[in-house]
Amino acid sequence: MTSIGVPDHPSTRPGRPAQTTAxxxxxxxxxxxxxxxxxxxxxxxxxxxxxxGSGVGSGLRLGLTLRVDLPPPTDTVPVCRAAAATLSASHPVGAVAIVLGGSAGEGAPRPDVAAAISEGLESAGIVMHGMIWARDTAAGAPWMCYPPCGCSGEIPDPAATAVAAAAVAAGHVVYADRAELERQVTPADTQRLRRRDVLLDRVLGTTAAADDQDDAPHHVTVDTALSAAEAGRLELDDAVVVALAAALQIPAVRDRALAECVGHRAAAAEQLWAALTRELPDPEAADAATLLAVAALGRGDGALANVALTRAQQAWPGHRLSAVLGKAVATGFGPAQVRRWLGADR
Structure with a gap:
């Protein structure tokens, strides 16, 4: 296989993207x-x-990565065509496809998936650089290439690879499975959320009726919460959660909250938005989940961003910003684009 470079991981230091490539x-x-x-x-x-295309030195550069559940045989062709169409929107010059799951017999399992995704990608003008099967991603798991290549081997320890080392250095977290990742945005205790829903009805109704409201107290609310998160003493009781939800209804406050996603307090902002996503009832959780997605994208964590955007749409179907971001992410919107959008590089 041609040497392939994994995209640079952003530095944990704001404004200083890493230049190394694994x-x-x-x-x-x-x-x-x-x-x-x-x-x-x-x-x-x-x-x-x-x-x-080519990155630093020789070799190719990885781009957008898609994952879908292995489809039943009856759905293989439409699922693979949809995956190929989604990938083509990011304008890659080539692709590698990997089938994960099942046990190898005389050949790799799910040849129907391999054939369908290869046909879908090639029909979209995308060159196939490899079609691989692996039992799973654990160390020692068997892998093999589909014909005509046919080479095989065992998966090295993922934690010991150069890619993993680069991810750890950048502060990335790899979850055991998607369910563990989704728990980062899973709503909190139902009774607590119902209580806050009633409180929000009262507070937001009063705020909407007020004329010429002063934004300053709302800016202070967000700033105080960010400072608490930065100091490791964030506590989200009913009063704080309701006050933050009210603050994020103000466009100027929401714009500042977006800027914090890539500012010097980006890590604190991500912690705050994740906590709010869990602690706010619907539909207000959508705003927090969208901010979490922006913060995650800002440091290159597309997996968390996608989960957060899904949560935003669940909380508020049709939520405008999360819908727009979701489409952008599907076409390769990442850390560099987020920073330019929010003016972090100026």
């Missing part, structure tokens, strides 16, 4: 890199990785 040199190393690319260890999945 490289994978064979199919086993590429499969081992999948948990880092997705943010979790996928199971029974089709993973399709877009490939861009």
């Amino acid at each position: 490289r994978v040199r064979d199919p086993g190393e590429l499969v081992a890199a999948v948990p880092v690319l997705l943010g979790f260890h996928p199971r029974d999945s089709l993973v399709v990785i877009g490939i861009g």
Whole structure:
């Protein structure tokens, strides 16, 4: 396999993106890199990785990474066509597809998926650089390439690869599975959320009726919460949660909250937005979840961003900003674009 560079991970220091590139040199190393690319260890999945042009030095550069559940045979063709269409929107020059799950017999399982995704990508003008099967992403798991290549081997320890080392240095977290990742945005205690829903009805109704309201107290509310998160003493009781929800209804406050996602308090902001996503009732949780997605994108965590955007749409179907961001992410919107959008590089 041609040497492939994994995209640079952003530095944990605001405004200083990392310049190092981790490289994978064979199919086993590429499969081992999948948990880092997705943010979790996928199971029974089709993973399709877009490939861009040459990066620093020789080799190719990985781009947008998609994952879908392995479809039943009756749905294989439409699912693979949809995946190919989504990937093509990011304009890759090539792709690698990986089937995860099942046990190898005389050949790799799910040849129907391999054939359908290859046909879908090639029909979209995307060159196939590899079609790989692996039992899973764990160390020692068997892998093999689909015909005509047919090479095989064992997955190296994902935690010991150069890609994993780069991810750890950048502060990325790899979750055991998608369920563990989704728990980062799972709503809190139902009774607590119902109580806050009643409180929000009262507070937001009063705020909407007020004329010429002063934004300053709302800015102070957000600033105080960010400072508490930065100091490791964030506590979200009913009063704080309701006050933050009211503050985020103010456009100027919401714009400042977006800027904090890539500012010097980006880590504190991400912690605050994640906590609010869990602690706010619907539909107000949508605003917090969208801010969490922006913060996650700002540091290159597309997996958390996608989960947060899904949560935003669940909380508020049709929520405008999360819908727009979701479409942008599907076409490769990442850290550099987020920083330009929010003016962090100026």
